[in-house]
Amino acid sequence: MSLLNYKNTSTKRFLEYVQIDTQSDPESESQPSTEKQKNLSRLLVKELLEIGLKDAHLDEYGYVYATIPANSDKDIPVICFCSHVDTSPDCSGEGVKPVIHKNYQGQDLVLPDDNEQIIRLSEHPDLAHQLGNDIITASGKTLLGADNKAGVAEIMDAIYHLVANPEIKHGTIKILFTPDEEIGRGTAKVDLEKLGASFGYTIDGETLGSLEDETFSADGARISITGVSQHPGFAKGRMESALKIAAEIISNLPKHTLSPETTEEKEGFIHPVGISGAVETASIEFIIRDFTESGLKNHESLLEKIMSEVLSLYPNSKAELKVWEQYRNMKEILDGYPQVTAYAMEAIQRAGIEARQMSIRGGTDGSRLSFMGLPCPNIFAGEHAFHGKHEWVSVQDMEKATETIVHLCQIWEENA
Structure with a gap:
């Protein structure tokens, strides 16, 4: 089920976001670990205010908070969507030049600024599912930053769509953009009381259709x-x-x-x-x-x-x-709230995708948020081969992530 009146803004947003260096620093003791992360966060606040989220703001620790007010009279649990703005310290995120490879046909992708950097189909089997899609990579000198700026762009796109289409009924929706996730400090200074959500979803997963409810x-x-x-x-x-x-x-x-x-x-x-x-x-x-x-x-x-x-x-x-x-395996918490996972699976299916419940050999902000009182599985963002120069994401997968977020808001309203 595609969204009515949907105009993809995630690609334009993503191409702009990845050019802002937001690399975090594990050696730093400040919060956020690098001030440059706030450069993207300030832009996000500006865009949220322009969309109409009047309470959007950036706090001293680098967290962005915002609210989409409910437009339904039902008593609906407040849900939150979360992504992180920082990129990994493992590979440079300075001077990212995104490249769009249109209508991918299964070829190896040679990155233009370093011809030795080749994204090979044989090494990235998920590319086999991208035939005809538009693939975004970096130019060969840096990582791309799809982890997690794809998620940020998708949430922003979904917010834009919900506000522009008030006939889509939903409860109160909270937005949280965090710093320093890549160095394990993404929730160190988060204010959950101010956030005021009962359940959350990080948009920070890999393969199209995946929902991760279990971590290391x-x-x-x-x-x-x-x-x-x-x-x-x-x-x-x-x-x-x-x-x-x-x-x-x-x-x-x-x-x-x-x-x-x-x-x-x-x-x-x-x-x-x-x-x-x-x-x-x-x-x-x-x-x-x-x-x-x-x-x-x-x-x-x-x-x-x-x-x-x-x-x-x-x-x-x-x-x-x-x-x-x-951190601990968030499944210990999520098993106590089966509707959180079930609604996300249904939202993925409504977007016309095969939903797959998966474990992740890693952790997310959702791991810590779940144990802090905000049960929070992880929904796909479409990011692949993160933390290196071969990172990629497809335009079409980002669109499907946006659709999933919007459907999920509707499902919580319908089931209230």
Whole structure:
């Protein structure tokens, strides 16, 4: 079911948004982590005010809040749509030049500013479902920023359509655009009382028609090592290098399992993401992932066992493992509110798409929001190959995401 009177504004918005550098910074302690994220957020507030959302504003922490007032007399739960404005620190987001490849016919896409950057159909099987569609990529020097500016553009497009077509009945709808999702701080300073929503949806998923109601549970971990430093000319039998101990711990991790490169579906992993130090002290940073709490504990026990076995070879050194919670599988919360997922599945189907309920090997703002009291599954935005130069999204998938958002607003009204 297509939307009546629909005029696609998501593409125009998206092409403008991605040219604004909003890369977040994990080393920064400020909130937001980079002031430049607010450049896009200020533009969004301006556009929301122009559309007619009178309370649209940007707060000091980089969050954009806005409200579409209800136009139905029914008692309808307040729902929220959320996307994040920042892009990943893993690849440059400065000077993005979006390129539209019209009427895609299955060819490999050679990016114009670096001919060695080729988006191959054989490596991106979802392209096989895009024949005849218009594919947007970056030019080869940067990421694109579809994660999550596609979601931002789709929400903005849906807002524009709802306000322009008041005959579409809906309850009060809240809008939330967050900073710093890519560095795990997307909900650090969110004001849920001010937001005032009962249920939410992040628009930050991948494949057309997907609805993600299950995420990894996630912990961070750090091994801090204290070795024995000696002058290297007189070190025989004395020196115990903390850096070498760290290297041995990493080397003793499983080679054929429990790593991102050897796991899939619901398999978890232990992943070293950083190492630093010198002869006397060193540290290793890890992320630990699994879909269950017990799986996390098993992985952490294995990591501690490996650390202890390596340390047994260095009698004068010591090491300590610290683990902290990052986020948890939102399915634990969403299973208590089945209508939230069911309505989203119906909205996808009304947009003429096969709906697929999926798990995501990662986390979203919705993971944390769910445990903060705002049950919040993740709806597709159409973004693919994110965090790198081969990122892409299709115009038609963005349009379908907009349709899904509008249908979802109607479904909540109809079922009130």
